[in-house]
Amino acid sequence: MLRRLNDALPGLVLGIIVYGVILEFAGIWFVSDKLRYSTGLLIGIALACGMAVNMAAVLRDAVDIYGESGAQTKIIAKSILRYLVVVVVFFVMMRWNLGNLISAFLGVLGLKVSAYLSPLAHKYFIHWKSVLGRGDVSSDSGK
Numbered sequence: 001m002l003r004r005l006n007d008a009l010p011g012l013v014l015g016i017i018v019y020g021v022i023l024e025f026a027g028i029w030f031v032s033d034k035l036r037y038s039t040g041l042l043i044g045i046a047l048a049c050g051m052a053v054n055m056a057a058v059l060r061d062a063v064d065i066y067g068e069s070g071a072q073t074k075i076i077a078k079s080i081l082r083y084l085v086v087v088v089v090f091f092v093m094m095r096w097n098l099g100n101l102i103s104a105f106l107g108v109l110g111l112k113v114s115a116y117l118s119p120l121a122h123k124y125f126i127h128w129k130s131v132l133g134r135g136d137v138s139s140d141s142g143k
Contacts, residue, residue: 006056011122013049015114020045020107027103040099044107047086051111054082 024041031037058078065071093099
């Protein structure tokens with residue numbers, strides 16, 4: 001489903017989730033309120049995944065409606081709406097004490113971390129796929 005929007009989207013979402021798991025296991029040892037840390041991080045990771053899907057949808061719309069009147073306005077409105085949702089969710093978290101706001105922010109940063117590391121991870125994935133699929137194993141040589 002994600003690949004229909006953008007070919008890079010599944011890797012980006014996977015990177016966000018891996019980043020969230022690493023933050024969970026690394027940070028859970030150092031905080032006193034483990035439940036609020038975990039819920040804040042989960043909310044942040046969910047927001048980051050939602051933002052990634054929304055960005056892919058906006059990019060798809062930008063390509064599809066390019067040149068139509070008001071296309072740029074629609075794209076800008078959808079992008080502003082994405083950040084407005086993040087601000088509203090953070091405000092709700094703060095108002096009703098639903099999770100740690102700092103861990104939620106770190107979770108949202110998972111979108112940036114995944115986006116920056118995605119080309120590197122893709123490069124190494126392709127490298128290992130070619131190494132393992134080439135038949136360089138000595139048992140494959142038929143000796």
